[in-house]
Amino acid sequence: MIAELGQYALIMALLAAIAQSVLPLIGAEKLDSRLMAFGNHASMIQLLFLVMAFGCLTQAYIVSDFTLLNVVENSHSTKPLLYKISGVWGNHEGSMLLWVLILAIFGAAVAAFGRNLPVTLKARVLAIQAMIGVGFLTFLIFTSNPFTRLLVPPENGQDLNPLLQDPGLAFHPPMLYVGYVGFSVAFSFAIAALIEGKVDAAWARWVRPWTLTAWIFLTGGIALGSWWAYYELGWGGWWFWDPVENVSFMPWLMGTALLHSAIVVEKRNSLKVWTILLAILTFSLSLIGTFIVRSGLLTSVHAFAVNPERGIFILFLLAIAIGGSLTLFALRAPALKAGGIFSPISREGGLLLNNLLLSTACATVFLGTLYPLFMEALGGGRVSIGPPFYNKTFIPVMVPLFLLVCIGAHLPWKRADLLGVFKRLKYAGLGSLLALLLAWYISNGGPLLAILGLGMAAWLLLGTLSEWADRVKLFRVPLGKSWQRAKNLPGSTWGMTLAHGGLAIAIAGMISTTAWKVEDVAVLKPGETISVAGTDYRFDGVKEVTGPNYTAVEGTFNVSQNGVYMATLKPEKRLYTVKRMPTTEAAIYSTFIGDYYAVIGDSDGSGGWTVRIYREPLVTWIWFGCGLMVFGGILSLADRRLRVGAPADKRKKQKIKEAQA
Structure with missing residues (x-):
């Protein structure tokens, strides 16, 4: 019954999308306010039905309803709950359902938060969003239906691809889909602007x-x-x-x-x-x-x-x-x-x-x-x-x-004095040169391109900080005034600084781990030690462990440097019982200057095990920098000036009232 409800909801969502793609366009052309307003209601109806359909499929995965072909092919009763839920989008049909759900969420968000949009533009944007939904809902219903029933259901499912049974890959696809589908709104605005012939x-x-x-x-x-x-x-x-x-x-x-x-x-x-x-x-x-x-x-x-x-x-x-x-x-x-x-x-x-x-x-x-x-x-x-x-x-x-x-961040609008810009960047240039020389000294002079790359990353970071310092007049006015100016900076300015700075940090991590990564592969017996990049890894043997739907061999490495204990690493080699597919679970000890990374491989049959050891310099800077970029984007989005539907200020409201009077 739940599956049939989901199927019904998909069909109703398609009908709502068809109506939303036609009537608001007609209304915008004829300046009919009722038809234009219909787009707001239709987008909410479409979202409601898609939420219902997605909920029905999710419920089928949670209870392991093996009367559905999609659940059979991508789930198993012994799978942990997190991966039962992520299995909903860990396949073609379910991921396309998530795709159209996110599309509907964006359409409904435009309807809800676009109160300040011109009514004709808003109607056209919602209609174009719905046209995209019509295409993909048709594709979903007629070629990729997630609610297909089996006449003779099996006792259990075929399980999800073991590589997808990981927290990182449970959340990675939805985030990507929000990114992919989110650009549909910019697309819809662009097409609506072309129809109206107005961009300002x-x-x-x-x-x-x-x-x-x-x-x-x-x-x-x-x-x-x-x-x-x-x-x-x-x-x-x-x-x-x-x-x-x-x-x-x-x-x-x-x-x-x-x-x-x-x-x-x-x-x-x-x-x-x-x-x-x-x-x-x-x-x-x-x-x-x-x-x-x-x-x-x-x-x-x-x-x-x-x-x-x-x-x-x-x-x-x-x-x-x-x-x-x-x-x-x-x-x-x-x-x-x-x-x-x-x-x-x-x-x-x-x-x-x-x-x-x-x-x-x-x-x-x-x-x-x-x-x-x-x-x-x-x-x-x-x-x-x-x-x-x-x-x-x-x-x-x-x-x-x-x-x-x-x-570019230092250039004024319309016309700029390039010489003056370089004068403001002189300290950033000097700091970049010092960073380059430091990298040269630490790396013993090579590789040259990587050292130059780190100097470039330092230039980007210091230049970004220099632009922020200019805005707050750092060291040119008392620190209290600089602090006050910093607090009054708009969110978009803080966001730009963090995003550009995060990019510089991520670039430094990418260059360092690519140029100076050290790798070694060996066959070790318990008690033997391998030294990689000045760090000792003593192999203490393996043991068998059992997970909810897999068995594994877990190795143990004692990591030390100059005889001083640093960490214990326990990598695994898993075998999933249903798919009979092995996966690797690396063990990583992360520090500010780099990662210590160990992988356990296969046995050689005589007591030895193949191991791979990596030294990854500054690799965590990649994700720290990306995190700063994301945080910078969030700060920019929080800037009131960028919020669609932000209410007019009191003065503007008063002027409107006076004009109406």
């Missing part, structure tokens, strides 16, 4: 909080995924330029460009056409990522290899959404009025250069991701594109961007 500072202010929300979640989702790969897969790495990693990274790059471009539209009424295009391309990349992952083109723990019909259906949706929006852009964009004029050396110019570099970097990732797929589809055989390609194409584009970020 108010439009940019309405778009920015939705884009920022999506960017925050996508940043957190990517960081969480890289952390999971680092501690779960046992290879000591955090990023491999895997195609499925790339499809989340591309909309992040383009979304970052969109955030900065919208600032120019809001502050200077410039780059309007470019910002509209970025909004379309950012969500288009999210859709392309959905197609790549769902079409069966890739085989990955992240991907769901499905039948060709699903891939063709998504490709059809892709063609309508991307092709239609770009066609509309080509027809309507020339009619948009150009904005203000600015000098190349200005904040506008700096943000435009930021956009161009980010877009070029995204293009290199796009080419590297899709080229092997195109070659294989055209009969050219399998082509592998990995880190060497991106090291030669992506990194050279990003280096000037990182060097220019803190310069």
